[in-house]
Amino acid sequence: MRTIPTDSASRGRAATGARIQEAVVIPQPIAPPTAGEPGAHALPPAALGYEIARSAIAIGAAAVVAAAAVLLLAPEPARPPLLAAVAALAAVGGAVDLLVLDRIRVRSTSWTATEDFVYIASGRLVRRSVLVPVPQVLGVEVAVGPLLRRAGLVRVRFVTIGDGVEISAVTAEQAxxxxxxxxxxxxVADA
Known part of the structure; x- marks a missing residue:
């Protein structure tokens, strides 16, 4: 921010280095980040617990569906090795997802929200960045599901005419x- 003196006498004092008593503060617009750059804010640490819980549920559900398919569709002699393969695949895939990928996902997600734009960047290998000018934002939804509530987080979704964008897990104060x-x-008052 820069200050501009409000009268000619204070302008003269400003030029000589005297203290300015009365000034008008003019906010300087913040330039949007270049596509792919990180935003100003990272996800909170509790977001990792949320992502791990969400992934564990998804992996468990996929393993149950795969095991049910094996039990219903595979012939009797082929069931034990196929069930072992499903269990091994779920264990290895789950370990990689829970121990590595979720951490990368949380660490590589960042956001910036100003009066002029909303910027969200995510992804490590494939970087995705979205810049939405504030005039295109029709509304801001704040949602809390059971996993988010347990982690003390909320999801913020920006409603636009096209595809909406969201920040997956932030604190209620940040939202x-x-x-x-x-x-x-x-x-619009905060609700």
Missing amino acids: ASIRGTVLGQRG
């Missing part, structure tokens, strides 16, 4: 700040 920043210009 209120984001909502106030993005919708504040329109006189």
Whole structure:
């Protein structure tokens, strides 16, 4: 931010290095990050626990469906080795996902929300970045599911005419700040 003196006398004092008593603060717009750069804010540490729980549920459900398919469709002699293969695949895939991929996913996700734009960047190998100008944001939804609630987090979704974008796991305080920043210009009160 820069300050501009409000009268000619204070301008003269500013030029000589005297202290300015009265000034108008003019906010400088923040330039959006270049595509692929990280945003100003990272996901909170509790987001890792949320991602791990979500992945564990998905892996467990996939393993149950695969085991049921083996039991229903495979002939009797082929069932034990196929069930062992399903269990091994679920264990190895689950370990890689829970121990490596979830950490990478959380660490590589960042966001910036200003009065001018919302920027979300994610992904390590395949970097995805989304820049949405605030005038295109129709609304900001804050949702809390059981896993998010347990982790003390919320999901923030920006409703636009096209595809909406979301920040998967932030604290309630961050969500209120984001909502106030993005919708504040329109006189919408935080709910």
